[in-house]
């Protein structure tokens with residue numbers, strides 16, 4: 001069923017309405033929820049018939065969803081790949097069916113760039129660099145125990161996901177400038193609050209001189225806060241916390257001083273995605289890469305913008 005009450009749209013491509021199949025990663029974080037909402041609202045606004053699926057962070061589910069969109073002959077497929085590798089076969093199928101593909105938020109690691117029209121989303125390496133730069137600039141404060149070493153633990157995103165790979169790379173590149181900063185432990189918390197909490201509990205049990213947490217997203221940082229408080233420590237003071245995203249819960253914790261610095265990653269990709277889809281289907285040239293504009297926030301800056309934060 002097309003769910004929209006317009007029987008003529010079944011099968012897609014049969015009238016002027018654009019039918020888009022969107023294969024979402026899941027609902028792992030506040031960021032993802034905001035991203036889904038924004039894409040659904042932008043589709044409604046643009047009059048795009050959106051077929052939406054949630055892969056629950058599993059690549060096999062995303063591949064199944066894309067195959068079903070190919071079978072339904074949608075006009076365009078957009079997706080945010082849960083991991084970087086392993087997409088060539090299904091993207092070849094879409095190409096053979098003449099259905100253009102737009103990568104949204106996360107990239108694929110494929111040699112054949114003809115498998116997709118464009119990639120809309122953040123520069124994750126840059127985000128990692130901004131996080132690392134804050135630490136380099138605030139190194140004296142971040143040496144919480146004053147032992148001359150800044151001991152960082154890292155909560156990584158989903159293993160194999162572009163934002164986990166790239167944020168780690170950018171962060172490591174920048175902190176190398178300061179010989180006192182090093183990462184003692186690094187593990188995946190799968191971009192979830194619960195994952196961040198569990199990994200942080202284990203980190204705290206295995207060493208007692210952690211100065212800094214670098215969490216690849218707000219949700220894992222918020223989970224780490226719970227673990228730090230449960231261990232009788234004060235987040236933001238006894239352990240400094242740097243995260244990425246700037247969703248409302250993260251910004252609230254930042255404004256309260258429980259997080260020390262957040263690098264923004266914007267989930268509001270919907271309007272640009274609809275625009276790109278319309279252009280691709282009209283045969284217009286689109287840039288092969290569209291980078292999202294983003295900023296960073298200190299506790300003071302978070303307090304200023306919190307009230308009007310949309311997500």
Ligand code: AHR
Pocket residue numbers: 028029030031032105106163191216217218219244245265
């Ligand atoms: O791909 C973007 C990342 O995925 C966000 O930073 C994270 O919160 C989400 O789960």
